[in-house]
Amino acid sequence: MTPAAHLSESVLALAFALVLLAPLAVAGVMLTNVGLGRSRSAAQALLGNLAMAAVAVILFALVGSAFAGALPGGAGHILTLGGKPWNLAGAGPLFGAGLATAPLQAQLTLLFEIVAVVLCVLLPWGSGADRVGLLPGIAIAALLAVVFFPLAAHWNLAALGTNFGLGSGFLDAGGAATIHVLGGLAALCVVWIAGPRRGKFPKEGFSTAMPGHNAVYVLFGCLLALMGWQAFNAAGALLWLHAPLTALPQTALNTTLSASAALAATFAVTRTRFGKPDASLCANGWMAGLVASSGTAAVVAPLAAVFVGLVAGIATPLLVELFELALSIDDPSGAIGVHAISGVWGLLAAGIFSGSSGQFVAQLVGIAALLGFFLPLLYFVFLALNRYLPFRVNADGERIGLDLHELGGGAYPEFVIHRDESYR
Amino acid sequence: MMKFAGLLVLPAGFFLVLAALVLLNDPVQRTAFVLCGVAVEGVGLVVAVRGHMLNRGESH
Numbered sequence: 001m002t003p004a005a006h007l008s009e010s011v012l013a014l015a016f017a018l019v020l021l022a023p024l025a026v027a028g029v030m031l032t033n034v035g036l037g038r039s040r041s042a043a044q045a046l047l048g049n050l051a052m053a054a055v056a057v058i059l060f061a062l063v064g065s066a067f068a069g070a071l072p073g074g075a076g077h078i079l080t081l082g083g084k085p086w087n088l089a090g091a092g093p094l095f096g097a098g099l100a101t102a103p104l105q106a107q108l109t110l111l112f113e114i115v116a117v118v119l120c121v122l123l124p125w126g127s128g129a130d131r132v133g134l135l136p137g138i139a140i141a142a143l144l145a146v147v148f149f150p151l152a153a154h155w156n157l158a159a160l161g162t163n164f165g166l167g168s169g170f171l172d173a174g175g176a177a178t179i180h181v182l183g184g185l186a187a188l189c190v191v192w193i194a195g196p197r198r199g200k201f202p203k204e205g206f207s208t209a210m211p212g213h214n215a216v217y218v219l220f221g222c223l224l225a226l227m228g229w230q231a232f233n234a235a236g237a238l239l240w241l242h243a244p245l246t247a248l249p250q251t252a253l254n255t256t257l258s259a260s261a262a263l264a265a266t267f268a269v270t271r272t273r274f275g276k277p278d279a280s281l282c283a284n285g286w287m288a289g290l291v292a293s294s295g296t297a298a299v300v301a302p303l304a305a306v307f308v309g310l311v312a313g314i315a316t317p318l319l320v321e322l323f324e325l326a327l328s329i330d331d332p333s334g335a336i337g338v339h340a341i342s343g344v345w346g347l348l349a350a351g352i353f354s355g356s357s358g359q360f361v362a363q364l365v366g367i368a369a370l371l372g373f374f375l376p377l378l379y380f381v382f383l384a385l386n387r388y389l390p391f392r393v394n395a396d397g398e399r400i401g402l403d404l405h406e407l408g409g410g411a412y413p414e415f416v417i418h419r420d421e422s423y424r
Numbered sequence: 425m426m427k428f429a430g431l432l433v434l435p436a437g438f439f440l441v442l443a444a445l446v447l448l449n450d451p452v453q454r455t456a457f458v459l460c461g462v463a464v465e466g467v468g469l470v471v472a473v474r475g476h477m478l479n480r481g482e483s484h
Contacts, residue, residue, distance in 0.1 A: 084446060192427070192476055328477050361455050364462055365441055371465045372438025376431040 011238060011245065012104050018235035019108060022115045025228025025290075026053065029119060031221030032287065033126035036212035036280060036333045040401025041130045043411035048125055048134050052141035056121045057114055059145040064117065065110055066092040067150035090154050105239070112239055115232065116175045117149045123183030124190040126333030128391065130197050130210075131398050132190065134406055136391045143381060144186060152178045152374060156366050170366040171354060173236035174229075174294030176346040181370050184340025187331065189379045194391040196330030198398045207324050210332070215279045222286045229290045230255045237298035247298070254297040255290065258309035262289025265313025273317070281317045284334045288312040288342040295346025296353065304353040311349075312342045427479070430472030437464030 007015070030049040037045045060068075069090020077089040099107060121141035128137065156170050156177045172178065201207050212218055230252040237243040237251045266285025270278040289309040296308050319337035323329040329336065344367055351363035382391075392398075397405030404410060444457030 326477075327473055358451065361451075361458055364458050365445065368438055368441040368458070368462050368465060371469065372434045372436075372441065372461070375469075376434045379431055 006103075007105055007238065007242065009104070012108060014245070015108050015235050015238045016104075016111075018231040018238070019111045019115065021231035022112075022228050022235060023118075024224050025232055026115065026118050026122070028221040028223070028225025028228055029122050029126070029287075031217045031224065032283060033122060033129065033333050035214040035217030035221060036126065037129035038210065038401070039213035039412055039415060040403055040410060042213065042403065043409070044134065044402040044406050045125075045129055046411075047407065048137050049122055051134065051138055052121045052125055053118045055138050056117050056141050056145040059142055060114055060117045060149065061110070062095045064146045064150040065096075065113065066090060066094045067147075068092070068113055068153040087154070089151060108235075109239055112232075112235055113153055116153070116179050117145050119175070120144055120149050120179045120183040120186075123180070123333075123335040123339050124186040127187035127331045127335045128190045128194050129332040130402065131393060132194050132391045133393045133397075133402070136385070136389045139385055139389055140186070140190065140382065140391075143385070144183075147381075148182060148186070148374060148378060149178065152182045152370065155369055170362050171241075171299055171350045171359065172295060172347065172366065173240040173298045174233040175236065176291065176295030176343040176350075177366055177370055180291045180294060180339040180343030181347070181367070182374060184336050184338075184343060185370065185375045186378050186382075187333075187335040188329075188340065189375070189382045190391065191329055191331055191336070192379065193382055193386050196328070197332070198395065200330045201328055207328075207330075212280050212332070215283075218280055218283045222283050225287065225290055226256065226259055229259075229293065233293060233297040236294075241298055243298060250302065251298045254300060254302060254305035255293040257302055257305040258293035258297065258312070259286050259289035261306045261309030262286060262292070262313030262316070265310045266317055269314055269317050278317070281320060284320065284338050285313040285316045287334075288316040288338045291339050291342040292346035292349065295343065295350045299350050300353040304349070308346065308349045308353075312345055315341065315345070426475030427472045428475075430468045430470070430475055433468030433471060434465050437461045437466075437468060440464055 030046065030053075033049055034042050034045045067089045069092050077087070077091055079086045079088050099110070102110075121144045124140055124144075125132070125137050156172050170177075197210060199208055200210065233255050234248045234251050237247060243251070263282055263286040266282045266288075267277045270276075270281050289312050292308045292312040293305065296305060300308065316334070316337055319341060320331075320334055323331055323337060331337070347363045347367055348360070351360035385391075393402060393405055401410065438461065440461035441458050444454050444461065448454040448457060
């Protein structure tokens with residue numbers, strides 16, 4: 001959808017600069033995805049991230065953006081139910097037609113959504129690390145870019161607030177729902193369908209620890225992500241909420257506060273539980289704080305941003321343990337806990353702390369749409385895709401590593417590759 | 425099958441939320457029904473996760 005209000009050219013120039021900085025968040029997520037996987041699949045993981053980003057950009061710009069309604073076009077695909085019009089999907093121009101003559105604000109909206117869709121498609125790839133092949137990964141990204149993300153963007157940014165008669169629109173200026181919850185749910189479906197990594201859950205005893213191969217990538221990715229998130233949240237506040245320029249410093253501050261509080265909380269929790277802080281879990285905590293800030297940074301006070309981050313940071317290491325030890329979910333990048341659940345928390349917190357009457361219910365309706373409509377649809381579509389293009393590589397490919405199996409060469413040719421038994 | 429059953433309960437909760445929005449005008453009733461719909465979705469998610477746990481096998 002296109003934001004209705006018209007912003008001045010100077011504000012749009014600032015929004016353009018912010019949108020250009022936002023891909024730093026993509027770089028951060030890519031680095032954490034690679035660092036949290038194993039060394040023998042590192043090149044395949046990073047190439048997969050780039051390939052998915054490329055496919056998502058092309059398909060969303062040419063096709064998906066029409067259903068998201070990013071550029072001005074038709075009135076949308078309307079379903080009248082109970083006497084109320086339900087704007088199910090956008091009806092914008094296909095193949096980027098009319099982009100050059102579209103208003104600057106609409107063009108910026110399209111650029112913003114392109115960064116958003118790239119972030120979204122990277123999340124299931126991180127969760128399927130070390131066992132999902134490149135081609136099925138790209139097919140998953142294509143489906144997300146053409147079908148799921150455009151619908152979610154259209155519903156959550158436009159249709160829920162205005163068409164469902166709630167009185168309060170759904171608040172999601174930073175993409176907590178459309179990027180993180182949707183991408184996290186897609187990650188859950190991929191993990192359910194592909195299954196765990198070889199040797200992860202032995203027949204007897206606890207699950208096998210498979211630590212990420214490069215903590216430096218992971219932690220540096222967190223720093224890049226912070227810069228990208230600040231720009232993305234500020235751009236979202238300008239484009240979707242039409243926030244005044246004076247509100248932008250607080251939006252950036254809230255983003256940083258949320259991530260910092262989350263890291264401090266995860267640091268304390270892991271030090272208390274394990275005797276020493278855990279680097280990869282702290283990185284997950286930092287990311288969870290950023291994700292929660294996507295829903296809240298533009299609409300809450302700084303103290304609330306700290307609280308939002310603290311909750312996300314405390315929950316993240318506990319969720320990672322719960323998923324792995326109790327629920328048999330093998331999620332190397334932690335996308336399900338970090339993005340899906342922290343995203344839901346950010347959306348709920350926006351409803352709690354925004355101070356607007358009816359906002360909490362509006363947020364619940366948005367979350368209900370993601371869980372009740374998108375999760376089952378994602379699962380069954382991915383299940384059908386898996387029948388024709390199996391997500392998982394064969395056992396031999398997984399054993400030798402996806403770098404050798406799919407690319408014919410490793411990311412670190414001078415390194416000694418560990419066998420599975422070395423993790424036991 | 426248990427996972428499929430859980431996943432099919434999820435849309436049922438969503439339809440409850442939609443029905444509340446279409447049929448009810450009173451904010452209190454609407455909020456109550458939305459909460460019920462979300463609760464039904466929660467039950468569906470728990471059943472689906474439980475179904476996944478029951479299918480857990482050795483990943484050798």
